[in-house]
Amino acid sequence: MTESRTELVIWVNNLLQLQYTKVEQLGTGIAYSQIIDSIYGDVHLAKIKFFAKHEYEYIENYKVLQRAFEKHKINKIIPVERLVKCRFQDNLEFLQWIKMFWDSNYQGQAYDALGRRQRGINKAATILSSASAPSRQMIHGRLSNRGNFSDMASYASSSTASSSTAATPIDTIGGNVYSGYGRNCQSPSSASTLSVDSNSIKAKRSRIYALGSPQSSPLPKPSQSRILVDLNQQLAELEVAAKQLNSEKEFYFTKLLNIENVLDQHGMYDAERTTEPLVKSPVLKKIQTILFDEETI
Numbered sequence: 001m002t003e004s005r006t007e008l009v010i011w012v013n014n015l016l017q018l019q020y021t022k023v024e025q026l027g028t029g030i031a032y033s034q035i036i037d038s039i040y041g042d043v044h045l046a047k048i049k050f051f052a053k054h055e056y057e058y059i060e061n062y063k064v065l066q067r068a069f070e071k072h073k074i075n076k077i078i079p080v081e082r083l084v085k086c087r088f089q090d091n092l093e094f095l096q097w098i099k100m101f102w103d104s105n106y107q108g109q110a111y112d113a114l115g116r117r118q119r120g121i122n123k124a125a126t127i128l129s130s131a132s133a134p135s136r137q138m139i140h141g142r143l144s145n146r147g148n149f150s151d152m153a154s155y156a157s158s159s160t161a162s163s164s165t166a167a168t169p170i171d172t173i174g175g176n177v178y179s180g181y182g183r184n185c186q187s188p189s190s191a192s193t194l195s196v197d198s199n200s201i202k203a204k205r206s207r208i209y210a211l212g213s214p215q216s217s218p219l220p221k222p223s224q225s226r227i228l229v230d231l232n233q234q235l236a237e238l239e240v241a242a243k244q245l246n247s248e249k250e251f252y253f254t255k256l257l258n259i260e261n262v263l264d265q266h267g268m269y270d271a272e273r274t275t276e277p278l279v280k281s282p283v284l285k286k287i288q289t290i291l292f293d294e295e296t297i
Contacts, residue, residue, distance in 0.1 A: 005088075008095050016113040021244055026095055027086030028052050029061030035098055036068050038111040043068045045120030051236045058084040074101070121233060122226070256291065263288055 003011070005023050013020055016034050026032060030048060037043035047064050049057045062080045069076060076097065082090040266284055 002096055003099065005092060008092075008099060011099065012095075015111070018113075019241065019244060021248060022088075023091050023095060024086045024088050026091050027083050028058050029065055029083070032094070032098060033061060033065045033068065034113060034116065035102055036065065036072075036074075037116060038113065039102060039105050039107075040068070040072055041109075041111075042071075045116055046123040048120055050117060050121060055084045076101075118233075122229060259287065259291060263291070 009020050009023060012018060012026070012031055012035070015038060016031055018031065020026065020031070030050060030052070033043050033045065033048055037045060044064055044067070048061050052058055052061060059080060062078060062083070066078055066080075068074075069078065079090060079094065083094060263284060266281070
């Protein structure tokens, strides 16, 4: 028998150690990928965007899921364009199918969902950190040797001449890659045509100095980077939890308003809105008492 939406959400939360409250939240593709990972244990979770907020990021998650389907010859078309809209019916149908597939193929082995997610996030952070390390070391070393910025323009021009691709410092914040100088950085396509003048040097002098001066702090050690990733993950999880709590609050508040409207429709109040009921229904009187009980729990 097909499970209800509530039963399916509870199953997903129990299997993956999540706190979803509705089926629509699965539209990000994260949970679907981990459900398949719980069967085979080889889904490339390092490429999953666990903190995705936009459809184009969801699509990247479904690419990972599609590769897992192809690898294990799962003959099922993934309706990506519909799922990423996070609509209830589309995700319910796909979740029902994936639950039946899981029931038929899961062998009962233990699955550490939280650990797999953490390792995927850490691996992605390690890859990004490794890719940026050479450029960081080069910039830090060359600027430290100079000790001042009088010849910064000549340094920048020599750097661009020696390499056709200029690496940009990156940090991992919540699983996303940002420029070392903020989100509104130049695109990779324009990085190779970097131009330096006195105004731009002055504008960015404090930032560059913090990176390259002898008095500045050394680059973060691997252990510090790991702590930063962990703290960012915790922050992202708390933000998600806060949004979920606010959503639940609005959900139940709306229900209370609907109950109050029902009482109004059945004449539970007089013209002055007193708490004395105008009908003798014991059920409605009990509902009214519970609804307006001001005692705190």
